[in-house]
Amino acid sequence: MSDTQTVRPVEADQAVQLSYLEAPAARRARLSTGALLTILGVGFLILGVQVRGEARFALSTPFDPVQLPTIALPSTVTVLLCAVITLAVGVGYLTGRVPRGATSGLGALAAVAVFLGFVSWAAAGAAYPFPVGNQLAGTIALATPLVLGALGGVLCENSGVVNVAIEGQFLVAALTAATVGSVTGSITAALIGAAAAGVAMAALLALFSLRYLVDQVVLGVVLNLLATGVTGFLFDQLIQPNSGTLNNAPNMQSIRIPVLADIPLLGSVLFDQKILVYIAVASVIAVTFLLYRTRWGLRVRAVGEHPHAADTVGISVLAVRWQAVLLGGVFAGLGGAFFTIGSTGGFIKDITVGNGFIALAALIMGRWHPVRAALMAVFFGFITQLASQMQTLQTPMPSQFLLMLPYLATIIAVAGLIGRVRAPAADGVPYVK
Amino acid sequence: MSEQQSGLELRGITKRFGTFVANDHVDLDVRPGEIHCLLGENGAGKSTLMNVLYGIYQPDGGEILIDGHPQHFANPKQAMAAGIGMVHQHFMLVDVFTVAENLMLGREGGFVLDRARATAKVRELSERYGMPVEPDALVEDLPVGVQQRVEILKALANDARFLVFDEPTAVLTPQEIDDLIAVMRSLRAEGKGIVFITHKLREVRAIADRITVMRRGRIVGHAEPGTSEAELAELMVGRAVDLRVDKEPARPGEVRLRVRDLRVANSAGGVVVDGVGFDVRGGEILCIAGVQGNGQSELADALIGNITPLSGTVELDGVDITRAGPARSIAAGMGFVPEDREDDGFVASFSIAENLVLNRFDQPPFARGLALDLGAIADNAERLRQEFDIRSQGVSDTLASLSGGNKQKVVLARELSRELSLLVASQPTRGVDVGAIEFLHKRIVDERDKGTAVVLVSTELDEVEALADRVAVMYRGRVVGTVDPRTPRDVLGLMMAGVPYEEAVAAAGPSAPPGSTADSPTTTSGRRTP
Ligand SMILES: Nc1ncnc2c1ncn2[C@@H]1O[C@H](COP(=O)(O)OP(=O)(O)OP(=O)(O)O)[C@@H](O)[C@H]1O
Ligand SMILES: [Mg+2]
Numbered sequence: 001m002s003d004t005q006t007v008r009p010v011e012a013d014q015a016v017q018l019s020y021l022e023a024p025a026a027r028r029a030r031l032s033t034g035a036l037l038t039i040l041g042v043g044f045l046i047l048g049v050q051v052r053g054e055a056r057f058a059l060s061t062p063f064d065p066v067q068l069p070t071i072a073l074p075s076t077v078t079v080l081l082c083a084v085i086t087l088a089v090g091v092g093y094l095t096g097r098v099p100r101g102a103t104s105g106l107g108a109l110a111a112v113a114v115f116l117g118f119v120s121w122a123a124a125g126a127a128y129p130f131p132v133g134n135q136l137a138g139t140i141a142l143a144t145p146l147v148l149g150a151l152g153g154v155l156c157e158n159s160g161v162v163n164v165a166i167e168g169q170f171l172v173a174a175l176t177a178a179t180v181g182s183v184t185g186s187i188t189a190a191l192i193g194a195a196a197a198g199v200a201m202a203a204l205l206a207l208f209s210l211r212y213l214v215d216q217v218v219l220g221v222v223l224n225l226l227a228t229g230v231t232g233f234l235f236d237q238l239i240q241p242n243s244g245t246l247n248n249a250p251n252m253q254s255i256r257i258p259v260l261a262d263i264p265l266l267g268s269v270l271f272d273q274k275i276l277v278y279i280a281v282a283s284v285i286a287v288t289f290l291l292y293r294t295r296w297g298l299r300v301r302a303v304g305e306h307p308h309a310a311d312t313v314g315i316s317v318l319a320v321r322w323q324a325v326l327l328g329g330v331f332a333g334l335g336g337a338f339f340t341i342g343s344t345g346g347f348i349k350d351i352t353v354g355n356g357f358i359a360l361a362a363l364i365m366g367r368w369h370p371v372r373a374a375l376m377a378v379f380f381g382f383i384t385q386l387a388s389q390m391q392t393l394q395t396p397m398p399s400q401f402l403l404m405l406p407y408l409a410t411i412i413a414v415a416g417l418i419g420r421v422r423a424p425a426a427d428g429v430p431y432v433k
Numbered sequence: 434m435s436e437q438q439s440g441l442e443l444r445g446i447t448k449r450f451g452t453f454v455a456n457d458h459v460d461l462d463v464r465p466g467e468i469h470c471l472l473g474e475n476g477a478g479k480s481t482l483m484n485v486l487y488g489i490y491q492p493d494g495g496e497i498l499i500d501g502h503p504q505h506f507a508n509p510k511q512a513m514a515a516g517i518g519m520v521h522q523h524f525m526l527v528d529v530f531t532v533a534e535n536l537m538l539g540r541e542g543g544f545v546l547d548r549a550r551a552t553a554k555v556r557e558l559s560e561r562y563g564m565p566v567e568p569d570a571l572v573e574d575l576p577v578g579v580q581q582r583v584e585i586l587k588a589l590a591n592d593a594r595f596l597v598f599d600e601p602t603a604v605l606t607p608q609e610i611d612d613l614i615a616v617m618r619s620l621r622a623e624g625k626g627i628v629f630i631t632h633k634l635r636e637v638r639a640i641a642d643r644i645t646v647m648r649r650g651r652i653v654g655h656a657e658p659g660t661s662e663a664e665l666a667e668l669m670v671g672r673a674v675d676l677r678v679d680k681e682p683a684r685p686g687e688v689r690l691r692v693r694d695l696r697v698a699n700s701a702g703g704v705v706v707d708g709v710g711f712d713v714r715g716g717e718i719l720c721i722a723g724v725q726g727n728g729q730s731e732l733a734d735a736l737i738g739n740i741t742p743l744s745g746t747v748e749l750d751g752v753d754i755t756r757a758g759p760a761r762s763i764a765a766g767m768g769f770v771p772e773d774r775e776d777d778g779f780v781a782s783f784s785i786a787e788n789l790v791l792n793r794f795d796q797p798p799f800a801r802g803l804a805l806d807l808g809a810i811a812d813n814a815e816r817l818r819q820e821f822d823i824r825s826q827g828v829s830d831t832l833a834s835l836s837g838g839n840k841q842k843v844v845l846a847r848e849l850s851r852e853l854s855l856l857v858a859s860q861p862t863r864g865v866d867v868g869a870i871e872f873l874h875k876r877i878v879d880e881r882d883k884g885t886a887v888v889l890v891s892t893e894l895d896e897v898e899a900l901a902d903r904v905a906v907m908y909r910g911r912v913v914g915t916v917d918p919r920t921p922r923d924v925l926g927l928m929m930a931g932v933p934y935e936e937a938v939a940a941a942g943p944s945a946p947p948g949s950t951a952d953s954p955t956t957t958s959g960r961r962t963p
Contacts, residue, residue: 022702023700023701023702024700024702025700026702293545294544294545294546295541295542295543295544295545295546296544297546298530298534298537298538298541298546299538301527301529301530302527302538305527305529305530306525306527306528309525309527309535310527310538310539311489311508311509312487312489312509312519312521312525313509313510313513313525313538313540313587314508314510314511314513314539315510315538315539425528
């Protein structure tokens with residue numbers, strides 16, 4: 001149509017590129033990981049030279065039917081070895097000499113070295129061996145509500161509604177589970193009640209953010225305050241005085257999966273657990289399937305990324321967002337139940353002690369993906385448990401510092417290790433035509 | 434028009450935004466197997482009318498008929514069900530989805546996604562209409578031309594009988610436009626009725642069966658397919674439009690911008706500008722021509738400082754600004770018109786007045802100490818609105834409520850309204866109507882004549898021809914050669930494919946005498962230096 005002779009310069013499909021360098025974001029992530037590992041490696045070198053004695057790890061408790069040996073490692077050698085591995089991987093990252101395919105493998109190796117080095121140093125010369133089984137069991141107990149809470153957030157935020165009210169959902173659900181459990185004496189009823197409480201909080205979130213377009217972060221903070229206030233009030237006025245009838249819920253009993261639970265060490269940790277642990281694992285799979293393999297999930301992600309585009313193909317943005325927020329409430333509610341009927345059975349004020357925010361951190365560090373968010377939740381559970389184990393081991397490290405570990409890990413990870421953090425494009429943006 | 438007539442008919446459509454009437458009793462009809470071109474200046478109400486047709490807006494009056502039956506579209510879903518498909522002025526694609534997922538969205542079939550079927554459907558559609566796309570590619574990784582294809586396939590996937598193309602060619606290169614026109618012809622041959630909105634009159638002449646012109650919300654006339662571009666332009670704008678820029682020959686002064694051996698990588702790490710060097714003098718316009726995606730966008734980004742170059746130097750008036758960020762570049766007197774106005778050009782939720790001082794809000798006369806001088810900002814906005822003919826109800830409207838072309842005018846008005854040493858403009862007239870193009874071209878030439886160095890990135894050969902004093906052709910991140918703007922188009926076309934000037938002249942044949950260029954071209958860092 002133009003008077004140009006038909007010249008086809010380049011295939012329009014292919015962006016023209018001459019050679020590939022490293023993308024800036026990937027480079028930043030590589031350098032910060034490398035720097036962190038190098039610093040840790042040097043630190044371990046220093047610790048390794050000073051440390052004395054043996055580090056002992058108990059693989060079984062005295063009550064286990066199959067007794068595994070207690071492993072004793074020479075702490076100096078172990079810490080130094082871990083130091084060398086950490087340092088080598090760190091320097092490899094820094095210089096960019098790590099072959100492409102091996103980056104994540106070496107990263108995992110370095111992570112193992114960091115933990116082993118740290119624990120060996122801490123356990124060296126201690127009066128009791130480090131209880132590996134305890135560490136694993138504690139990790140799972142701490143991670144379960146985090147995983148469920150993070151999943152609730154994943155659903156909510158993928159649809160474009162920011163949820164900083166996970167803490168509030170936890171709190172209300174924990175109280176509901178305790179009272180419903182006490183009144184009915186049934187774990188199932190308590191779980192249903194907790195899920196309903198999570199949904200009710202989610203409905204408030206959806207109502208004010210979707211209908212009245214309130215700023216979602218502010219709204220989340222307000223909902224958290226509301227939850228603290230309401231549960232605190234009910235606790236003081238109603239539950240405390242009648243704690244025999246209203247705060248006396250049954251505890252979840254462990255459900256033993258035959259055969260699998262008999263595997264030494266891991267078996268009892270993984271396959272002799274409370275129902276909520278199994279629910280959490282199933283939920284990760286279910287949410288992943290829902291989000292990435294179903295029509296509904298495609299729509300949820302579409303309204304979270306580009307609501308306008310979804311609207312023009314006939315999807316009701318508000319309806320999909322409502323659904324996602326409410327379903328997210330179910331998971332957050334189940335997570336909240338774990339604090340009461342999953343542990344002691346009773347509710348006390350602020351029983352969730354900020355776990356909702358850690359779930360939020362797991363969600364962000366997991367980059368809004370259910371599986372990654374769940375892994376981050378497990379990681380947080382692991383660190384928290386490690387910190388409390390260290391306290392009982394009477395290590396040379398001040399316990400306050402240990403309690404800081406989970407938060408330190410969050411800051412370091414958020415500050416650079418995870419590379420490009422990209423929230424759903426319309427996360428927190430209200431949709432008005 | 435009989436009631437029995439087959440086709441789509443809009444009757445007396447009226448649409449108001451507040452007190453502003455965007456469509457005033459508009460009639461339009463499309464019959465199967467024809468292409469109906471809808472022309473009109475920026476803000477005439479074309480997109481609004483199409484959004485009413487597609488169920489995005491509810492009309493305040495009038496009716497929509499299909500095959501004589503009245504329709505009511507409460508949402509796009511109902512419009513789609515009635516056989517209407519739309520290619521929107523702003524892409525409606527989810528960037529992080531694959532092509533197949535984008536096509537699937539809204540018509541997924543069963544509860545569990547069937548990816549294999551979706552992929553097959555994309556393949557089938559893309560083969561049937563001759564528009565190659567990779568079903569599993571992520572949309573954000575695709576060049577705009579291909580994204581446009583996806584958008585069109587999305588509209589076709591519904592078996593739409595009537596298709597609306599709202600300015601599909603604004604972001605396309607000449608080659609892509611040729612392809613699109615071929616696609617539209619084959620759709621017409623299949624019996625689809627098409628509404629085609631564009632500001633490029635050449636395209637109208639190439640393809641229209643009927644032409645309707647809108648101005649200020651009303652239909653102001655119809656034209657025959659053979660109508661000349663000048664007449665069409667006059668119908669649209671309501672006055673004679675000078676389609677050619679008359680500019681004095683440049684009087685270049687001192688070198689103001691000096692670029693040497695610049696290498697730039699994009700965000701994915703690909704080296705897309707690979708050893709580019711050029712000088713621009715004050716008082717001249719250097720056009721960077723080339724097929725989109727050959728490094729021009731990244732070159733412009735590196736000049737303003739959005740991307741830090743890997744190596745090389747950029748000097749403005751003798752000062753090294755290679756590593757300067759946008760704030761310093763702007764302070765040094767650089768004006769910048771970004772390629773993607775929606776993302777980089779303005780803050781959509783801010784008012785027109787605020788957007789017009791975005792790069793100067795902290796300087797007098799717009800700031801007094803820490804406070805903004807709202808009066809000065811409003812006066813400035815009112816003055817620029819009149820000068821640049823920005824069509825809006827007032828300067829306190831948000832930018833989001835403006836039509837596409839008027840948003841572009843706001844960006845240009847902001848950049849051209851202050852003292853500049855260098856203007857870097859990418860596709861400055863994208864989506865702007867002919868009347869406004871005339872005015873904006875004049876303003877850019879005026880800027881040049883004030884002694885500003887101008888770098889213009891354009892894929893539009895008409896614009897290159899109209900404005901350039903020199904043309905640097907880029908291919909695969911390098912400058913193939915710097916030539917005179919009067920170089921024949923087929924030679925430019927070959928150079929855009931990477932053929933050096935001498936070979937291009939030889940290949941283009943005797944119809945393109947090499948003597949047609951005044952000064953002999955200088956090959957800066959091309960693939961081969963003679
Ligand atoms: N949502 C809205 N709210 C208020 N005013 C609006 C809105 N949408 C459009 N307008 C106004 O309606 C008028 C028509 O806009 P429209 O987008 O239909 O123009 P257009 O003909 O498509 O122009 P262009 O060629 O620049 O795309 C413009 O003046 C615009 O400011
Ligand atoms: Mg428009």
